[in-house]
Amino acid sequence: MATPVLDKVEAESAASPYITVTFRIRRFNPEVSAEAAWQDFTLEIDPKERVLDGLHKIKWDVDGTLTFRRSCAHGICGSDAMRINGKNRLACKTLIKDINPEKPITVEPIKGLTVLKDLVVDMEPFFQAYRDVMPFLITKDTNEPTRERFQTAEDRERFDDTTKCILCAACTSSCPVFWNDGQYFGPAAIVNAHRFIFDSRDEAGEQRLEILNDKDGVWRCRTTFNCTDACPRGIEVTKAIQEVKRALITRRF
Amino acid sequence: MATTETTAAGIGPVEGGSVYDVDNPAPLIEAPRQRTKKTPRSTRGNFEMGAWLFMRLSGVVLVVLVLGHLLIQLVLDGGVSKIGFAFVAGRWASPFWQVWDLLMLWLAMLHGTNGLRTVINDYAERANTRLWLKGLLYTAAVFTILLGTLVIFTFDPNIR
Structure with a gap:
């Protein structure tokens, strides 16, 4: 055996992939204190696991009062959007090795919405804006599902990008205009309006454009691209908003 | 008055200390985007679109102007040292420069x-501010705007 020491080290590292990671979580419990505060948790965790796994470890093994939303845990339900290391992400799509585990990983609730407890926020204003843009198919003659509504591949491609939205609110809660008074419709609502405005089968595009011509509609967008950066589905959110603006202008002039 | 005391955490004892009761309920703070009686029926209109378009178009024109x-003022023909009362008076004698400066x-x-x-709108949070x-x-x-317009149109080169 020429290199017994090396072999041993390799065997040891293979046996234990765990590293020590500090989670710095923004805790808030209105029944205990009116103030939110940071709390550190130190865990042994595999860096190939996700932030959500870390939160699970804390909740299941360390502190059962830690409160957060998650449903599918696979990046589709849009429940666990949170501000991780200062950036809006889905906890279930963020690997620990990708966000520098050497330093404490900060986890906060998304901004601009009222915090109810720990990482849980009141999503009602967000969904109100979503409902306001009428995110459902509207046709003039009949809404009855009597026949299939055909569409060419090109027509489907037109709004393909905005069909990917999972309503996680990562974009809307990253928007500095939304942070101010929360009256702006927000990127998510505009993306979901875009999905129907540019759908060849839908016939209420004009109504939706009129809704977004609001004082707090698309014209409050400052094209800071925070929403595009934040979107865990990779939707070009700012581009969609600009397309709605262009549609509003070109239908008048 | 132990009943009205609040702790450092901002949570006071609940029983008996409240100034609000059934007949005098605490004011309700509406959540943003909530539809209430006070919410304006519609804040839609083309003003914001017009403002947005104006910013783009006026920006393009302003780049040239x-x-x-x-x-003209600072680089060509002797630079800034040429500017004086006579220079301004000479320029505003021509309607072209009057229109240029007015625009x-x-x-x-x-x-x-x-x-x-x-x-x-983006940074002030309270309606009063x-x-x-x-x-x-x-x-x-x-x-x-009014003062500038007045000066351009009523400029008298023979003023003493």
Whole structure:
């Protein structure tokens, strides 16, 4: 055996992939204190696991009062959007090795919405804006599902990008205009309006454009691209908003 | 008065200490985007679109007007040292420069005012702060535009 020491080290590292990671979580419990505060948790965790796994470890093994939303845990339900290391992400799509585990990983609730407890926020204003843009198919003659509504591949491609939205609110809660008074419709609502405005089968595009011509509609967008950066589905959110603006202008002039 | 005492955490004892009761309920703070009786029925309209378009179009025109202005005033033909009462009087004798300066004044003022209006809308959080800041802004803008326009049209080169 020429290199017994090396072999041993390799065997040891293979046996234990765990590293020590500090989670710095923004805790808030209105029944205990009116103030939110940071709390550190130190865990042994595999860096190939996700932030959500870390939160699970804390909740299941360390502190059962830690409160957060998650449903599918696979990046589709849009429940666990949170501000991780200062950036809006889905906890279930963020690997620990990708966000520098050497330093404490900060986890906060998304901004601009009222915090109810720990990482849980009141999503009602967000969904109100979503409902306001009428995110459902509207046709003039009949809404009855009597026949299939055909569409060419090109027509489907037109709004393909905005069909990917999972309503996680990562974009809307990253928007500095939304942070101010929360009256702006927000990127998510505009993306979901875009999905129907540019759908060849839908016939209420004009109504939706009129809704977004609001004082707090698309014209409050400052094209800071925070929403595009934040979107865990990779939707070009700012581009969609600009397309709605262009549609509003070109239908008048 | 132990009943009205609040702890450092801001949570006071609940029993008996409240100034609110069934007949005198605490004021309800509405959540944003909630539909209430006080919510305006519609804040739709083409004003914001017009403002947005104006910013783009006036910006393009201002690039020409302002850069041309700076070039003529500061660089060409002897630079800034040539500027004096006589130079201004000579320029404003021509309707072309009158129109140029008037257009520049109006577009720059409206462009800047509209930009600051958006900044106030984005950053001032309370309705009262907004009202006062915008009032100050509009007053200053109207004053500058009117004064500038008056000077351009009533400029007298023979003033003593």
